[in-house]
Amino acid sequence: MAQFDYDIGIIGGGAAGLTVASGAAQLGAKALLIERESALGGDCLHYGCVPSKTLIKSAHVYHAIKNASAYGLPSVDVPPVDFRKVADRIRSVVATIQEHDSVERFCGLGAQVEFGEARFTDAHTVDLDGRPFSAKAWVIATGSSPVVPPIEGLRETAHLTNREIFYMDKLPASMTILGGGPIGIEMAQAFSRFGSRVTVVDMSNQILGKEDKDLADAVMAVLANEGVIFHLNATVVRVREEGDRKVVVIKAAEGIEQELVSETILVAIGRTANVNGLGLEAIGVDFNRGGIKVDNRLRTSRKHIFAAGDINGAYQFTHAAGYEGGIVIANAVFRLPRKADYTYLPWCTYTDPELASIGLNEKAAQARGIDYSVWTEAFQDNDRGLAEGERIGRIKMLLDEKEKPIGVQILGPHAGDLMSEWVAVLNGKMKLSTLASAVHPYPTLGEINKRVAGNYLAPKIFSDRVRKGLKLFFNLKGRACHQPQDKCLHDCEME
Numbered sequence: 094m095a096q097f098d099y100d101i102g103i104i105g106g107g108a109a110g111l112t113v114a115s116g117a118a119q120l121g122a123k124a125l126l127i128e129r130e131s132a133l134g135g136d137c138l139h140y141g142c143v144p145s146k147t148l149i150k151s152a153h154v155y156h157a158i159k160n161a162s163a164y165g166l167p168s169v170d171v172p173p174v175d176f177r178k179v180a181d182r183i184r185s186v187v188a189t190i191q192e193h194d195s196v197e198r199f200c201g202l203g204a205q206v207e208f209g210e211a212r213f214t215d216a217h218t219v220d221l222d223g224r225p226f227s228a229k230a231w232v233i234a235t236g237s238s239p240v241v242p243p244i245e246g247l248r249e250t251a252h253l254t255n256r257e258i259f260y261m262d263k264l265p266a267s268m269t270i271l272g273g274g275p276i277g278i279e280m281a282q283a284f285s286r287f288g289s290r291v292t293v294v295d296m297s298n299q300i301l302g303k304e305d306k307d308l309a310d311a312v313m314a315v316l317a318n319e320g321v322i323f324h325l326n327a328t329v330v331r332v333r334e335e336g337d338r339k340v341v342v343i344k345a346a347e348g349i350e351q352e353l354v355s356e357t358i359l360v361a362i363g364r365t366a367n368v369n370g371l372g373l374e375a376i377g378v379d380f381n382r383g384g385i386k387v388d389n390r391l392r393t394s395r396k397h398i399f400a401a402g403d404i405n406g407a408y409q410f411t412h413a414a415g416y417e418g419g420i421v422i423a424n425a426v427f428r429l430p431r432k433a434d435y436t437y438l439p440w441c442t443y444t445d446p447e448l449a450s451i452g453l454n455e456k457a458a459q460a461r462g463i464d465y466s467v468w469t470e471a472f473q474d475n476d477r478g479l480a481e482g483e484r485i486g487r488i489k490m491l492l493d494e495k496e497k498p499i500g501v502q503i504l505g506p507h508a509g510d511l512m513s514e515w516v517a518v519l520n521g522k523m524k525l526s527t528l529a530s531a532v533h534p535y536p537t538l539g540e541i542n543k544r545v546a547g548n549y550l551a552p553k554i555f556s557d558r559v560r561k562g563l564k565l566f567f568n569l570k571g572r573a574c575h576q577p578q579d580k581c582l583h584d585c586e587m588e
């Protein structure tokens with residue numbers, strides 16, 4: 094008789110847990126998936142990526158209608174946003190995707206799904222409402238929750254997090270957002286476009302702290318131009334509720350206190366790993382504030398217990414969770430020593446314009462002491478960008494001292510999608526000359542990728558040396574036309 098009930102048990106039915114459950118079950122492992130909420134899908138489906146991107150699209154369309162005259166169309170007086178309808182659309186998109194993450198589908202794949210709050214009673218057994226389930230290997234994929242910092246008065250003051258913001262009954266007239274990270278900034282632009290008066294507070298000297306400051310500042314300028322108010326280098330001192338008004342008291346770098354009054358507060362300061370109640374201390378699984386500690390095979394301090402997704406604190410993205418799910422299947426089910434490698438893990442902040450990144454940016458290269466050069470191309474020189482009315486943004490390509498690409502950042506329309514080509518280039522170790530010489534359809538935003546590679550190669554191809562050599566070899570006559578400002582009026586190259 095088998096020693097354990099299951100080959101693999103997974104706690105958490107979000108991006109990471111679902112990937113492990115479906116993959117392991119389809120490959121023949123007896124898999125158990127435990128979820129504490131009433132539906133599968135996790136934060137991404139219910140309170141994260143899907144609702145936020147659906148909301149952002151509604152805000153984008155509303156903004157475009159309001160700005161119709163910029164496209165040569167009649168200007169329109171649009172009625173205010175009825176947020177219940179936006180929330181209904183979000184619910185309908187979530188419901189459609191939910192079918193893909195249904196219990197029936199997972200059962201069809203061969204995985205058993207149980208609902209309830211899981212707690213380890215020993216290193217191989219989990220208790221679920223008094224029922225024990227044992228497995229040879231376990232995966233902790235319990236995700237993360239919004240941090241609500243111990244700011245005076247914050248807990249006593251009604252506020253929003255990503256759990257509530259997508260399903261509100263009405264549009265707040267005004268919103269103070271604590272935190273200028275990706276979630277705070279995406280929401281700031283979307284709610285400002287809907288018509289809320291939005292103020293963002295961040296203690297740092299830039300928004301989107303992981304990004305290069307020049308690109309983050311460019312995003313901030315767009316939002317500021319649309320009406321978002323920013324308080325950087327500012328700390329929140331205390332918060333209080335006065336009737337239906339919320340008051341956030343901030344202290345600027347100069348030490349001056351200021352009161353920000355709004356109808357609601359969104360707390361978007363960061364994420365904390367969902368470790369509480371799992372009984373990890375008792376079974377010897379190490380964790381700290383950043384999450385559960387793992388090695389590069391995603392094994393915890395108990396080698397048969399793995400941690401994937403937001404819970405390990407590495408990269409808190411759905412695609413990272415999915416990637417890590419694959420690493421866990423290889424290690425936990427098949428004992429293949431596959432290691433996680435995040436060198437080319439891309440990400441994107443879905444503002445308009447979007448800001449996407451892969452590999453090292455300038456900040457990261459400097460932190461590692463790498464000598465690099467930066468090559469850029471602007472969207473204002475991209476014909477499709479101009480046709481679309483999208484002039485803001487640029488691509489930055491970083492090369493190391495051996496002229497090997499080490500990272501790319503794109504600020505611009507559909508930057509997240511444009512990044513896909515670099516995902517292939519960098520992972521496939523493709524030469525920049527291949528990218529630069531590959532034919533791209535015209536006119537597309539994607540030509541910017543080819544152009545930035547071309548910018549790097551052009552000085553090598555069109556150098557004086559090459560030109561002189563070709564001229565001699567093929568007996569070419571040289572320039573046919575000269576600008577008046579040219580220093581020499583005939584065949585300068587040959588002199």
Ligand SMILES: Cc1cc2nc3c(=O)[nH]c(=O)nc-3n(C[C@H](O)[C@H](O)[C@H](O)COP(=O)(O)OP(=O)(O)OC[C@H]3O[C@@H](n4cnc5c(N)ncnc54)[C@H](O)[C@@H]3O)c2cc1C
Binds near residue numbers: 129130137236411
């Ligand atoms: C507003 C917002 C927008 C985002 N947008 C993007 C985006 O555009 N792109 C992107 O890549 N990422 C985005 N993210 C991040 C993304 O949502 C997370 O990285 C992803 O959901 C992590 O997946 P996970 O499986 O680790 O955790 P989760 O999806 O959170 O799943 C964990 C699951 O574990 C369950 N659980 C917890 N404890 C227990 C327990 N004791 N017993 C049983 N079940 C338990 C939870 O209920 C949950 O369902 C966004 C996040 C937020 C908040």
